[in-house]
Amino acid sequence: MGREKRFSKLPLDLSVPTWMKGNPSDGEIANLARARRPGVSSNTLADTGRAIMEKLSPDTIRRGLTTRSMGQEVICYDSVSSTNEVAKELARQGAPDGTLIIADEQTAGKGRQGRSWFAPRGTSLLMSLILHPSLTTSEIPRLTMASSLAVANAIEEVTGLPVQFKWPNDILLGEKKTGGILTEVGLSGDVLDYAVIGIGVNVNLDVSLIPEIADVATSIAEELGRPASRLELLRILLRLMESEYDLLLRGESPHERWMTRLRLLGDKVQVTTPWGKESGRADTVDADGALVLRRPDGTIVRITVGDVE
Ligand code: BTN
Numbered sequence: 001m002g003r004e005k006r007f008s009k010l011p012l013d014l015s016v017p018t019w020m021k022g023n024p025s026d027g028e029i030a031n032l033a034r035a036r037r038p039g040v041s042s043n044t045l046a047d048t049g050r051a052i053m054e055k056l057s058p059d060t061i062r063r064g065l066t067t068r069s070m071g072q073e074v075i076c077y078d079s080v081s082s083t084n085e086v087a088k089e090l091a092r093q094g095a096p097d098g099t100l101i102i103a104d105e106q107t108a109g110k111g112r113q114g115r116s117w118f119a120p121r122g123t124s125l126l127m128s129l130i131l132h133p134s135l136t137t138s139e140i141p142r143l144t145m146a147s148s149l150a151v152a153n154a155i156e157e158v159t160g161l162p163v164q165f166k167w168p169n170d171i172l173l174g175e176k177k178t179g180g181i182l183t184e185v186g187l188s189g190d191v192l193d194y195a196v197i198g199i200g201v202n203v204n205l206d207v208s209l210i211p212e213i214a215d216v217a218t219s220i221a222e223e224l225g226r227p228a229s230r231l232e233l234l235r236i237l238l239r240l241m242e243s244e245y246d247l248l249l250r251g252e253s254p255h256e257r258w259m260t261r262l263r264l265l266g267d268k269v270q271v272t273t274p275w276g277k278e279s280g281r282a283d284t285v286d287a288d289g290a291l292v293l294r295r296p297d298g299t300i301v302r303i304t305v306g307d308v309e
Contacts, residue, residue, distance in 0.1 A: 054231050056102060064235060069098030070129065070245070071238040077103040079121070082110050084184055084198040087128035091186060091194035099130040100238070109200065112168075112182055113274070113305070117200050118210070123219075125179075125201040125230055129241065132194050133249060137187065140195065141289030144169050144183045145258040146244035147197045151179055152261055154237035155201070159224055165261045167282070167291050167308050171201070172263065176218035178202050199237075203230050255287045264308060269293070273306035282308070 058074045065071055073096055080086055083101040090099060103126045109117035119126060151171055152163040164172045171179035182198035202219035204227045220228045244254060264282050271278045271293060278301060280293040290302040
């Protein structure tokens with residue numbers, strides 16, 4: 001389908017999430033945790049313990065947004081399978097650069113390496129940005145690095161807390177993961193047709209209520225000791241994302257700045273790759289995003305896909 005297809009004609013669900021109806025006015029925040037009543041069994045935001053009620057809608061997101069393109073086209077879902085899946089479809093249909101797809105809940109959220117990404121409704125930033133950059137396929141990792149930098153800087157601006165990266169692109173607060181990025185691309189031969197930057201950030205998630213991730217994950221609210229505003233974080237992130245993207249399009253690689261936030265450099269690590277485990281010292285991450293590992297026998301291996309422990 002050609003780029004000329006009008007974006008506004010797409011069959012999109014722009015409805016206001018049902019859980020927002022009758023709730024505080026735009027931007028107003030109510031700590032639902034306080035409203036939690038003993039003995040009432042439900043599966044609401046309050047169950048996450050640190051919930052904030054904010055309306056994520058095209059209007060509330062665009063209000064005060066100073067970007068040229070990032071988030072100027074925005075589609076909000078109450079619940080959707082995966083914002084990345086929607087974004088890929090819209091990108092193929094010609095949605096413009098900077099189109100934002102955002103949801104309060106994903107029923108099939110995707111993480112890296114075929115894993116799933118779970119977040120209770122309303123607790124997290126679950127979003128995808130559609131981009132059509134003129135980059136070569138080998139430059140795609142730059143896009144993910146630029147996006148991680150934007151997320152890290154946005155979290156720091158909102159919280160004042162230091163943010164670090166774990167290779168390849170986990171976003172850490174302290175030792176624990178608070179966000180991740182899933183970049184998916186569409187190619188026409190060797191040419192990049194579109195990129196979808198999927199971003200998940202645990203904002204007001206009470207990770208202790210999710211035993212599967214409680215040991216390794218955290219959230220902004222956990223680390224701050226109080227809930228944070230998803231809207232504020234989102235607007236700052238969109239602004240910083242636009243600056244990073246502009247730099248990238250001018251040919252500037254984010255690699256050096258990205259490296260300054262990277263943990264585990266020089267440490268002995270074990271890496272689980274789709275082909276098996278590798279151990280050694282994490283020497284560096286090269287400009288193409290590969291982890292350069294020095295094995296105990298001194299040989300060097302470049303790892304492009306995997307998880308570090
Ligand atoms: C990771 O595994 O670290 C990457 C996680 C990326 C999750 C986000 S949530 C919004 C977007 N939609 C998805 O299905 N995944 C990404």
